[in-house]
Amino acid sequence: DGGITQSPKYLFRKEGQNVTLSCEQNLNHDAMYWYRQDPGQGLRLIYYSQIVNDFQKGDIAEGYSVSREKKESFPLTVTSAQKNPTAFYLCASSRAGDGELFFGEGSRLTVL
Amino acid sequence: GENVEQHPSTLSVQEGDSAVIKCTYSDSASNYFPWYKQELGKRPQLIIDIRSNVGEKKDQRIAVTLNKTAKHFSLHITETQPEDSAVYFCAASRGRNSGTYKYIFGTGTRLKVLA
Numbered sequence: 001d002g003g004i005t006q007s008p009k010y011l012f013r014k015e016g017q018n019v020t021l022s023c024e025q026n027l028n029h030d031a032m033y034w035y036r037q038d039p040g041q042g043l044r045l046i047y048y049s050q051i052v053n054d055f056q057k058g059d060i061a062e063g064y065s066v067s068r069e070k071k072e073s074f075p076l077t078v079t080s081a082q083k084n085p086t087a088f089y090l091c092a093s094s095r096a097g098d099g100e101l102f103f104g105e106g107s108r109l110t111v112l
Numbered sequence: 113g114e115n116v117e118q119h120p121s122t123l124s125v126q127e128g129d130s131a132v133i134k135c136t137y138s139d140s141a142s143n144y145f146p147w148y149k150q151e152l153g154k155r156p157q158l159i160i161d162i163r164s165n166v167g168e169k170k171d172q173r174i175a176v177t178l179n180k181t182a183k184h185f186s187l188h189i190t191e192t193q194p195e196d197s198a199v200y201f202c203a204a205s206r207g208r209n210s211g212t213y214k215y216i217f218g219t220g221t222r223l224k225v226l227a
Contacts, residue, residue, distance in 0.1 A: 031213040040121065042201060042219035043156070050213045058214070090155065094215075096208040100146070101215060103155040 003027065006091050006104035013078075013085070013111050021076045021107045023091035030096050032074035036060060037088040037106075046089075049074055078109060086111045114139040116204050118218025126226050131189045133221045135202035138183070142204040145178060145185045146215075150199045159200075160187070163207075192225045199223070 004025040013019045025032065031050050035043040045058030049068040063082025068074050074093075078085045091104040115138040125131050137145075143164035148156035162169045162176045162185065169176050175188040189196055202218040 033215070035217070040219065042118070043203075043217040045214065045216065048214060056214075094213065096213065099144075100158045100161070101148075101156075101203075103157070105155050 004091060004093050004102050004104040006089075006107050008107060009105065011107060011109045013109065015111055016080045018077055018079050019085075019109065021078070021089055021091075021109070023074045023076065023104060024072055025074075025093045025102070026072060027093055027095075027102060028071070029093035029102070030071070031094045032068065033092040033094075033101070034058075034064070034066065034074070034076045035090045035092065037090055043090065046076065085109055114142075114204070114214070114216045116202060116216050116218040118202050118221060120221060121219065122222045122224070124224045124226060125192050127192060127194060129192055131187075131192055131196070131223055131225075133187045133200055133202070133223070134184065135186070135204075135218050136182075136184050137204040137216075139204065139206065139216070140183065141206045141210060142183075143210075144205040144207045145176070146203050146205075147176060147187050148201045148203065148217075150201065150220075152198070156201060189223075192223075194225050194227055197223055197225045 007022045033048040034046040047066040049055040065077045089107045092101045094101050117136045146161035149159045150156040173190045178185045199220045203215045205215045
């Protein structure tokens, strides 16, 4: 089955800890994205990558980091510098930034 | 920077009535405009999209219109049904020819179809 897989689905973190969210796709898509979803604020772009070993900041990149070492994988690290990390995080991919975005099921991060 | 405004934030309609959601974008280089539906607890899924060389597109009960001059695009749902209840997001992108693969989303509209 082709698709995009995020893990974990739920994650709890203590303040001051970094946490990494996984995103893997087997759709052979060039572009991958991380969005943050908060109630009433829609989907806000954190980072995106158009090609392996390259990525660009989105609108709310502060306190986050990413890597794109393989085409299939685009992990997101939420660092202790992110002031309000509790949110729902969605990973997505597209063939070439033109056409359907395929989303993962999301990861809900809660900071205790 | 690029921005997409979406209205209304919530919308309640009676079953069988029509629903209209409107978006305005700021980046005049945008040329691809998708709409996504997100049901409670699920991932967003594409329901319809339109490109800048087309003014209107229809798929059964769903239609999208685009006014490039005014930088507006709208989603129209006719004969609404309870299963249309969800959050709807509009988005804008410059498309692959621009070299920029960025999608900017609106803030979402929560649609409730009342039986």
